[in-house]
Amino acid sequence: KQEVTQIPAALSVPEGENLVLNCSFTDSAIYNLQWFRQDPGKGLTSLLLIQSSQREQTSGRLNASLDKSSGRSTLYIAASQPGDSATYLCAPRRTNAGKSTFGDGTTLTVKP
Amino acid sequence: DGGITQSPKYLFRKEGQNVTLSCEQNLNHDAMYWYRQDPGQGLRLIYYSQIVNDFQKGDIAEGYSVSREKKESFPLTVTSAQKNPTAFYLCASAPEGYNEQFFGPGTRLTVL
Numbered sequence: 271k272q273e274v275t276q277i278p279a280a281l282s283v284p285e286g287e288n289l290v291l292n293c294s295f296t297d298s299a300i301y302n303l304q305w306f307r308q309d310p311g312k313g314l315t316s317l318l319l320i321q322s323s324q325r326e327q328t329s330g331r332l333n334a335s336l337d338k339s340s341g342r343s344t345l346y347i348a349a350s351q352p353g354d355s356a357t358y359l360c361a362p363r364r365t366n367a368g369k370s371t372f373g374d375g376t377t378l379t380v381k382p
Numbered sequence: 383d384g385g386i387t388q389s390p391k392y393l394f395r396k397e398g399q400n401v402t403l404s405c406e407q408n409l410n411h412d413a414m415y416w417y418r419q420d421p422g423q424g425l426r427l428i429y430y431s432q433i434v435n436d437f438q439k440g441d442i443a444e445g446y447s448v449s450r451e452k453k454e455s456f457p458l459t460v461t462s463a464q465k466n467p468t469a470f471y472l473c474a475s476a477p478e479g480y481n482e483q484f485f486g487p488g489t490r491l492t493v494l
Contacts, residue, residue, distance in 0.1 A: 274424070306485075313386075369430065372424035373424050374423050
C-alpha cells in the first residue's frame with residue numbers, strides 16, 4: 271500500500287524567500303505525481319503534473335522534481351509571496367487508470 | 383465555462399438520514415472520483431468511475447454509494463450506515479489517459 275509523507279507539516283517564511291516542500295512515497299512504481307494547492311475551505315487546484323519518465327516540471331515560480339528511485343518529489347517555490355499561503359499536497363498515482371494517494375500536506379504561511 | 387460543480391456547498395444531515403451530494407462536469411472527462419477530507423488530513427478515495435455505468439470502491443467505500451448513469455454526472459449518497467460522515471467531500475475528474483485530476487469546490491457535510 272502506497273504511503274505518502276509530506277515534510278514539514280507547516281512552514282512559515284518571510285516574503286521573498288525561496289523554499290522547498292518535500293514529498294516522500296513508499297512505492298516507487300508510480301505512473302505520475304501531481305502537486306496541488308488548497309486554500310482554506312476550497313477545492314484543490316492543480317499546480318504541476320510530472321510523468322514517471324520526467325525529472326522535473328516548471329510553471330512560473332514553481333518547479334517540481336521527481337526522483338522515482340528514491341521515492342521523492344520536491345516542490346520549489348521561488349521568491350515567495352503572501353498569496354502563496356495555502357496548503358500544498360502531493361499525490362503519486364500507481365498506474366494510468368489507478369488511484370492517487372494523497373499526503374497530508376504542508377501548510378505554508380508567507381509573511382509580508 | 384468549463385469545470386466541475388458540486389452542490390450544495392454546505393449540507394446538514396440528521397442522524398439516520400441518507401443524503402446525496404451532486405457532482406457535475408462539462409469537461410468531457412471519462413474518469414470521475416469522490417474523496418473525503420478530514421481536518422488537517424489529506425484526501426481519501428471513496429469511489430471512482432472510469433466509464434459510464436461502471437465504478438469501483440476506493441479505500442473507504444463503506445457507508446457510501448454512487449451511480450454513473452451519465453458521463454457528466456457522478457452523485458454520491460452518504461447513507462445512515464456511515465457512522466462518522468461529518469467531513470469535506472471533494473469530487474474530481476480526469477480526461478482519457480487519467481493524467482491530470484481536476485477538482486470541484488467541495489461540499490461540507492455536517493451531521494447534527
